[in-house]
Amino acid sequence: MTVATVLEPKMPKCWRQETKPHKFCPGCGHGDILKALGTAIDELGIQDRVVFGCDIGCSLLSWDLFNCDSIQTHHGRTTPVMTGVKRARPDRICIAYMGDGGGYAIGSQHLVNAASRNEKILVIVANNVQYGMTGGQMAPTTLPGMKTETSPYGRDPESTGNPTLGPEMVAAITPASAYVARGTMANLRQLTQMFKKALQNQIDGNGFSFVEALSACPTNWRTNAAKTWEFVEKEMTKYFKVGELKAPAKKEGQ
Amino acid sequence: MSKLVKIALAGEGGQGVQSVAEIITEAANEEGKEALYIPNFGVEQRGGVSIAFVQISEKEKVGSPKFEKADIVIALSDRAVRRCAQYVDGNTVFVYDTAIEGVEDDLPKGAKKVIGIPAIETAKNELHPRVFNIIIMGAVIRSTHVVSEDQAKKALEDRLGYKFEQDPKLRELNYRALERGMQLVESQL
Amino acid sequence: MAEWKVYTIESGKGRHSVFPGLCKGCGLCIEKCPTDTITWSKKLGVYGTPAVEVQQDPACIACGICQNVCPDCAIVVEKLKPEEQKQPKA
Amino acid sequence: MADKPIQGEKRMFMTGNEVCAYAALAANVDVMYGYPITPQNEIMHYWTRLAPKHNRTFLQTEDEISAGFTTCGGVMSGKRCFTATAGPGNTLMQEAMSMAEMMRIPAVFIIQQRGGPSTATVIYSQQEVTMTCFGANGEGLRVVYSTSSHQELFDYTIKSFNVAWKYRFPTFVLGDGYQAKMRESVTIYDPEVRGIKMVDTYPLVGLPGMPGVDRDPAHLRNTYNTEEELYEVVKDLVDAYEKMAPEIVEHSTMECDDADVVILCHGIVSRAAIEAVRNLRAAGVKAGFFRPITLRPFAKDALRPIAEKAKKLLIVESSQGQFAKIVTDALYGLTTPMETIFKPGLGITSDEIVNKVKAMI
Numbered sequence: 090m091t092v093a094t095v096l097e098p099k100m101p102k103c104w105r106q107e108t109k110p111h112k113f114c115p116g117c118g119h120g121d122i123l124k125a126l127g128t129a130i131d132e133l134g135i136q137d138r139v140v141f142g143c144d145i146g147c148s149l150l151s152w153d154l155f156n157c158d159s160i161q162t163h164h165g166r167t168t169p170v171m172t173g174v175k176r177a178r179p180d181r182i183c184i185a186y187m188g189d190g191g192g193y194a195i196g197s198q199h200l201v202n203a204a205s206r207n208e209k210i211l212v213i214v215a216n217n218v219q220y221g222m223t224g225g226q227m228a229p230t231t232l233p234g235m236k237t238e239t240s241p242y243g244r245d246p247e248s249t250g251n252p253t254l255g256p257e258m259v260a261a262i263t264p265a266s267a268y269v270a271r272g273t274m275a276n277l278r279q280l281t282q283m284f285k286k287a288l289q290n291q292i293d294g295n296g297f298s299f300v301e302a303l304s305a306c307p308t309n310w311r312t313n314a315a316k317t318w319e320f321v322e323k324e325m326t327k328y329f330k331v332g333e334l335k336a337p338a339k340k341e342g343q
Numbered sequence: 344m345s346k347l348v349k350i351a352l353a354g355e356g357g358q359g360v361q362s363v364a365e366i367i368t369e370a371a372n373e374e375g376k377e378a379l380y381i382p383n384f385g386v387e388q389r390g391g392v393s394i395a396f397v398q399i400s401e402k403e404k405v406g407s408p409k410f411e412k413a414d415i416v417i418a419l420s421d422r423a424v425r426r427c428a429q430y431v432d433g434n435t436v437f438v439y440d441t442a443i444e445g446v447e448d449d450l451p452k453g454a455k456k457v458i459g460i461p462a463i464e465t466a467k468n469e470l471h472p473r474v475f476n477i478i479i480m481g482a483v484i485r486s487t488h489v490v491s492e493d494q495a496k497k498a499l500e501d502r503l504g505y506k507f508e509q510d511p512k513l514r515e516l517n518y519r520a521l522e523r524g525m526q527l528v529e530s531q532l
Numbered sequence: 533m534a535e536w537k538v539y540t541i542e543s544g545k546g547r548h549s550v551f552p553g554l555c556k557g558c559g560l561c562i563e564k565c566p567t568d569t570i571t572w573s574k575k576l577g578v579y580g581t582p583a584v585e586v587q588q589d590p591a592c593i594a595c596g597i598c599q600n601v602c603p604d605c606a607i608v609v610e611k612l613k614p615e616e617q618k619q620p621k622a
Numbered sequence: 623m624a625d626k627p628i629q630g631e632k633r634m635f636m637t638g639n640e641v642c643a644y645a646a647l648a649a650n651v652d653v654m655y656g657y658p659i660t661p662q663n664e665i666m667h668y669w670t671r672l673a674p675k676h677n678r679t680f681l682q683t684e685d686e687i688s689a690g691f692t693t694c695g696g697v698m699s700g701k702r703c704f705t706a707t708a709g710p711g712n713t714l715m716q717e718a719m720s721m722a723e724m725m726r727i728p729a730v731f732i733i734q735q736r737g738g739p740s741t742a743t744v745i746y747s748q749q750e751v752t753m754t755c756f757g758a759n760g761e762g763l764r765v766v767y768s769t770s771s772h773q774e775l776f777d778y779t780i781k782s783f784n785v786a787w788k789y790r791f792p793t794f795v796l797g798d799g800y801q802a803k804m805r806e807s808v809t810i811y812d813p814e815v816r817g818i819k820m821v822d823t824y825p826l827v828g829l830p831g832m833p834g835v836d837r838d839p840a841h842l843r844n845t846y847n848t849e850e851e852l853y854e855v856v857k858d859l860v861d862a863y864e865k866m867a868p869e870i871v872e873h874s875t876m877e878c879d880d881a882d883v884v885i886l887c888h889g890i891v892s893r894a895a896i897e898a899v900r901n902l903r904a905a906g907v908k909a910g911f912f913r914p915i916t917l918r919p920f921a922k923d924a925l926r927p928i929a930e931k932a933k934k935l936l937i938v939e940s941s942q943g944q945f946a947k948i949v950t951d952a953l954y955g956l957t958t959p960m961e962t963i964f965k966p967g968l969g970i971t972s973d974e975i976v977n978k979v980k981a982m983i
Binding site: 098100124277313314318 | 535608
């Protein structure tokens, strides 16, 4: 005889069920990335200590996604807001979550300075190579030749530069105690491990942690599921190499 | 049509209410009328009901873009039925699709008239799901007379002509959808 | 706690459950399924678009990739005990 | 010129953002700088599609601070340039706008107001009146046109470039999310067929000749050493502004001569007010309507006699008294009773105004 049990969706424990389905579009990478982040938070058992900050742009739709204290801030300003929280409450685990516009355009000065100061926070940038919420404009990460609403004839690196390489930049300006990696929604097990290591780096008080996650925007890319995966796994990884760029050794005695 | 007609068209994203609003107002503009169309947009729309606010006036410029009460409300999903109650008063004709389940108690009580039409069924069984919104367009122009049938067809031609060129059957299909939409409301007005 | 309606189908080695109240019909799981056994369902998901379901043939191997890639946590895959497993049709 | 993007006149049916892009093209604008923010995005979208075909350019900057300052740079190099923003972007851009006031940089800014404070909504509001007229540190030495229709968006965007370059004050077209996103008819035209000549632009830096030999170098600055020095500079700025004001100030009225109640409003709310006045008159109520088209400078001299004669005034705005502050400042000393409809971030319909006026008499 089997005991009848009500089957529950397997969401990370720290996700807030009452606000599901979450507000992201069908097939949006944010869902997967935040699932990996949720799993990392669960496995480290830190849900009660996390302060989650999100930007404007689609990332703002995660403002009530977790059963964690959360702050939705201004465009590009999530990094300084979370820095402010961490400086005032070093016992909190601060996560600043944003898109590539918030991280590499309007908030780039904050990213550079927080990294240089080795702030003990985790910054996560979801990179979907364009601006989602405002309707698909060119972003700092837009691939050469890619058409967007503000590069309707294709991005021309001659006039608008090449895609920003965020983790490479952060790795160059942080000390050895920083954790820097680039993961992808196409490998959530690896991405979860990266988030765990990044959070552990903050918990250990080592220094700045930074993870870029390759993400998808089927809505603005106008891709079906097959094309979405192809773009994330084949096109984006030509420019954005997945892997760890900086992983500090564990402190003595750990 | 009377001097100014106010229409609220509401459905789920993907049902095509915004393109119907666009085609109708473009057609009215072509006829020399003053038309104004505003969608609800941005965050306002994400995960919510998609609403098109349309006003068409015989001659005078249209006033404020949104309005309190509509002359005609077309609601194409259960959420749209509930969301649109606020635009209904004693002068409103309320049109909804009879395939929507579980809204019997939510249909507006004080409307001038409540009309159920089987547009979803008609699209699925007689025509093609793709022309569902053109059936709705037919229903709108027959119940409001904001544009003539000929002008509506011309507007369809302007917008979809390049597709019709490749497949003339599509033109037939769209025209039939328009006519069926008009018939669906005809008997109930 | 919210209660989620669930549709469960047993196929091959797996018990495949879909929560239509969470499924937005993105199709990411269909593309990632190594045995091409997930397909569009007649049941509608949360946005009124088709949800997904597993088929009998080809059969599910209970690898869990669909559950893993779903951005909305709309799928749960459980491995059936050997005696419960279904043989695919010839 | 063979490369005229708009030939003659043409009736179109489009969104307000599209209208702004066409107007900038018609005004012979060289460069647009911008950063994405709703509800102005489509100005960039249309501009980036149209501009390259006519050898005009676009730069997407890293934020609005940069968009404001790159616009100032483009203008100082002698090009007709503009940017567009909204809400929090307008807040960020105030720094550059204030530099434009101090350095007399004829930059044009299109503002499509969204809800506030903070990120608020991306939809509609009139809550950027104070900021657009008086934002940043300084005296608000700017020209601000508050438009109410697509035709005005087209007309005043073109006019803004001419007023900016003729008088050398930063000039603003203050629209809103409704005007940005709605579609209605508009007649677009080549300014020349309406007898409008675009004011010539000229460089403030990068002039020909060897500086120090053939000419003095251009030493543009916004920093001064002493209190007295700054006072002189600001006094000159204010004098120039006040001298310009009567030449450019604009307003419109309707049925004010015998009105018991005069409705005061600006921008798109005036459409509801016009409808309300029509309905009220039809119902035998003597209502009139006054609308400033320039919020800065303000048509004080035109308003005062009307306000003095009216039995009552009604101020209507989609904000909590930002417009009323400008009005009451202009009417200081008058005792005509005044009532208000304040709806921050919310659209206003003619029915609301009609009911309020009926309750006032």
